[in-house]
Amino acid sequence: xxxxxxxxxRPTSVDEAVRALAEGGEEAKVLAGGQSLLPLLRLRLAxxxxxxxxxxxxxxxxxxxxxxxxxxxxxxxxxxxxxDPLVRRHAGLLAAATATVADPAVRxxxxxxxxxxxxxxxxxxxxxxxxxxxxMVAQGPRGRRTIAxxxxxxxxxxxxxxxxxxxxxxxxxxxxxxxFHYEKFHRVSQSWAMVGVxxxxxxxxxxxxxxxxxxxxxxxxxxxxxxxxxxLTGAGDAEAVARAAESAAEGTHASQDASATPxxxxxxxxxxxxxxxxxxxxxx
Amino acid sequence: xxxxxxxxxxxxxxDDVEPRLLLVHYLRDRxxxxxxxxxxxxxNCGACTVxxxxxxVKSCSVLAVQxxxxxxxxxxxxxHDGELTALQRAFHDKHALQCGYCTPGMLMAARDLLRxxxxxxxxxxxxALEGNLCRCTGYQNIVRAVQAASEEExxx
Ligand SMILES: Cc1cc2nc3c(=O)[nH]c(=O)nc-3n(C[C@H](O)[C@H](O)[C@H](O)COP(=O)(O)OP(=O)(O)OC[C@H]3O[C@@H](n4cnc5c(N)ncnc54)[C@H](O)[C@@H]3O)c2cc1C
Ligand code: FES
Ligand code: FES
Numbered sequence: 001x002x003x004x005x006x007x008x009x010r011p012t013s014v015d016e017a018v019r020a021l022a023e024g025g026e027e028a029k030v031l032a033g034g035q036s037l038l039p040l041l042r043l044r045l046a047x048x049x050x051x052x053x054x055x056x057x058x059x060x061x062x063x064x065x066x067x068x069x070x071x072x073x074x075x076x077x078x079x080x081x082x083x084d085p086l087v088r089r090h091a092g093l094l095a096a097a098t099a100t101v102a103d104p105a106v107r108x109x110x111x112x113x114x115x116x117x118x119x120x121x122x123x124x125x126x127x128x129x130x131x132x133x134x135x136m137v138a139q140g141p142r143g144r145r146t147i148a149x150x151x152x153x154x155x156x157x158x159x160x161x162x163x164x165x166x167x168x169x170x171x172x173x174x175x176x177x178x179x180f181h182y183e184k185f186h187r188v189s190q191s192w193a194m195v196g197v198x199x200x201x202x203x204x205x206x207x208x209x210x211x212x213x214x215x216x217x218x219x220x221x222x223x224x225x226x227x228x229x230x231x232l233t234g235a236g237d238a239e240a241v242a243r244a245a246e247s248a249a250e251g252t253h254a255s256q257d258a259s260a261t262p263x264x265x266x267x268x269x270x271x272x273x274x275x276x277x278x279x280x281x282x283x284x
Numbered sequence: 285x286x287x288x289x290x291x292x293x294x295x296x297x298x299d300d301v302e303p304r305l306l307l308v309h310y311l312r313d314r315x316x317x318x319x320x321x322x323x324x325x326x327x328n329c330g331a332c333t334v335x336x337x338x339x340x341v342k343s344c345s346v347l348a349v350q351x352x353x354x355x356x357x358x359x360x361x362x363x364h365d366g367e368l369t370a371l372q373r374a375f376h377d378k379h380a381l382q383c384g385y386c387t388p389g390m391l392m393a394a395r396d397l398l399r400x401x402x403x404x405x406x407x408x409x410x411x412a413l414e415g416n417l418c419r420c421t422g423y424q425n426i427v428r429a430v431q432a433a434s435e436e437e438x439x440x
Contacts (some may be wrong), residue, residue: 002306103330104415105342
């Protein structure tokens with residue numbers, strides 16, 4: 001279908017973009033890679049009066065280091081993330097999960113920041129950034145603020161960004177020395193996760209010293225499997241991991257849709273968590 | 285209206301377009317380049333795949349205004365003077381199409397793959413084409429064609 005009509009601006013700086021958003025108010029929408037927004041416009045599920053295209057703002061694309069943090073600019077595409085040497089070295093979980101997002105053509109346009117701002121519970125990257133203890137840097141008319149991943153996702157398709165704020169960068173603590181794995185369950189290639197599990201594991205003396213687990217699509221927001229994370233401390237073999245994974249669905253609120261019941265999603269969460277942790281810990 | 289300048293298959297076009305105009309509609313309805321079809325409303329089928337500044341994109345999921353200042357290659361820009369590229373010839377030789385609706389997108393997606401991986405495995409070919417749906421062939425011959433093209437000396 002043909003999208004509804006809207007006005008279009010293509011600012012050349014973050015300040016200019018923020019001004020345009022502030023003037024547009026609730027009726028303005030940021031356009032990044034467009035891989036979620038354009039399908040919504042085509043299906044006439046969104047009716048912005050103003051589209052603010054941030055795709056050409058210099059300096060928003062790319063990955064850099066800042067001490068112990070990895071800083072990923074808002075216009076860094078999924079394709080960039082998958083291939084970036086810094087991401088692969090310090091946040092391998094993100095590169096691995098991003099490689100499962102959509103297909104090559106979508107990955108050429110879609111951005112990490114766009115996926116996070118879109119806050120789709122079935123999106124793979126929110127749970128990954130949550131497991132990595134990442135933070136988002138937003139810029140608005142009142143200046144810059146940093147939002148921890150655990151406070152960023154508010155509800156279904158809703159982040160804590162204000163309408164006049166631009167997400168400018170994503171900051172991830174370097175996860176050097178952590179084993180990682182993203183386990184995604186979907187029915188057909190290119191489709192969204194029915195459930196996804198992002199696992200990070202730090203081992204010491206042959207045991208799991210610390211584990212962090214993010215869950216995709218088990219609530220209206222991404223979740224951490226905290227009960228399993230705690231139970232994994234000290235786990236030294238596959239049986240201990242399997243026992244800890246039994247509590248992976250605690251505190252989740254999975255939805256019902258054409259492809260799965262909540263109970264089936266809970267079952268998947270337990271099974272996929274076991275697999276993801278074993279792979280991350282190199283015990284598989 | 286927004287003014288755009290886009291180079292498509294080697295020719296530069298200057299136009300005033302509505303911001304909501306999709307690149308695929310610009311190519312088809314404005315420029316008459318109907319070699320790029322539209323197969324879905326959900327950005328899933330990949331039939332509309334073109335190259336934008338050297339990488340594959342779904343032209344139904346890009347606004348024409350986003351292509352301002354860029355270079356677009358469509359399936360119509362592949363052959364020169366009626367001479368098919370190695371990849372196109374391989375699709376013909378290996379019977380990689382039946383109705384042909386998915387073929388422009390398959391070709392553009394496969395070109396992208398061969399640029400990054402000149403000698404892909406069949407697994408890599410299948411993964412690279414996961415955003416392109418074919419209702420006819422069952423994919424086997426498409427995979428064979430891409431592999432055959434990758435074995436030729438001439439670049440796709
Ligand atoms: C066929 C298909 C399959 C897909 N499969 C998957 C999948 O398996 N897993 C997955 O995770 N995703 C999937 N996606 C979605 C994809 O990852 C999108 O790229 C991503 O969700 C949005 O990023 P974008 O840059 O394209 O954002 P856009 O579409 O441009 O924007 C999305 C939303 O975020 C807002 N926004 C974007 N950037 C910013 C910013 N910097 N500051 C403030 N707000 C911003 C926009 O206003 C809009 O509301 C798929 C998409 C398609 C078309
Ligand atoms: S027309 Fe189906 S993906 Fe573009
Ligand atoms: S040949 Fe008919 S859709 Fe592929």
